[in-house]
Amino acid sequence: MNNLQLEQILNEKLSPQLIKDYAPNGLQVEGTQTIKKIVTGVTASQALIGRAIELNADALLVHHGYFWKGEPEPIRGMKGNRIRSLIKSDINLFGYHLPLDIHAELGNNAELARLLDIQVEGGMEGHPQSVAMYGRLKTPLSGAEFASKINTALNRQPLHIAPESEDKLIETVGWCTGGGQDYIELAVKLGLDAFISGEISERTTYTAREMGVHYFAAGHHATERYGVKALGEWLAKEHGLDVEFVDIDNPV
Template sequence: MATSLQKLLIEANALMEPQAFQDYCPNGLQVEGRAEVRRLVSGVTASQALIDAAVDSGADAILVHHGFFWRGEDPCLRGMKRRRLASLLANDISLIAYHLPLDAHPTLGNNAQLAERLGIVVEGGLDDSVRPVGNVGRLPAPMSAVEFAAHVARELGREPLLEEVGGGMISRIAWCTGAAQSYIDRAAALGVDAYLSGEVSEPTIHSAREQGVHYIAAGHHATERYGVQALASVLAETLGVEHRFIDIDNPA
């Protein structure tokens, strides 16, 4: 079966509500390809490797979390950026991207999907906004920091960085996927036992130690593989198109 690119975008935008966010990049259609979509490829980042794999798989459209045209970057299309865009245009493939909307969605988003994978019960957001980016929740049963880090490693398929602070158990936890390490202070103010994000910075460790919060950096890519798969799967089922997730691994 097939659908039109327009119908795909209408459905995706209805789910993601990009108009509700002030983001660092355009959300929705970033590069327009052919008008009909039979095969949708999803991936985390619109890298050359993902584009090449999508071309090989006969994709009509690519759906990602990290697309193009970030605020503050050089707008000139040359070098790596030119090659990526040239590949899309030469093969008439659309590029669709959702950044903050895909982080914040309450069921399909990166944070919601990571919680489901790790078995965390969501209790609320990291802030009191209508669409919070980041959540607070509770483990089904208390775990030591070492036990929880091992659980994360099993579920995500990679060893996380753990900064264990004291010997306390983890019951309440906050998390935000990707480059959200700076939210640790917000998490600590909520009285959680641990905070998990994708990346770590030098100040993050000091914040964790001084505020008594266990910290887990589980990988930017590793924590953001699941939202885009969930969104693409719903779109494919709703619109009757094929879907394939292609994981271009990234150790960061």
């Protein structure tokens, strides 16, 4: 497959043109025109690039790519090393950020709901492009039971901040993968029993305690493995491409 044809397929699936983002979505670093082998992963780190080179990949497809708004523009240091490695090996870099968070079928939020048996009911912001979702557990659980379920699903023990009434069962849940901790107050306004994000801030602890909601910090990396993995699996199934997901360990 041609690299620009692959970009067109991804753009048609994810519709990045409809979303205002913090980085360009699509082909970020151009490599060989012919795509036979694709490696997918969460972040285009040097370690992931190294694995892509070892696997003779023609393309690297990630959730966290390059050229973020506000970052220094010169291609030097760590940034220079990464891009130089891609160019030397003729590897295309494709990055999709918010479009991969919110996609209703393959997105990070959708995949997290699937893993945790949450029935999706809508976007917390009240529109289809909301980066925070809400839904309902198929079976109400205690805070400890839900923390255990998250641990089993993601292979990562979440940080659980419980409300004063720790015996409060969880039935309704809001969530935003990655750095979505500041949606916790909106979750409370919507009357949800619990909120999940990847990252936690110092202030999030007090918000959860004082506003009476279960909060779970499940890891930025751990909550965002599954969208890009699902996207790669879709490419393999629908377009017959050789796709391999590589998980570079990240405890954050």
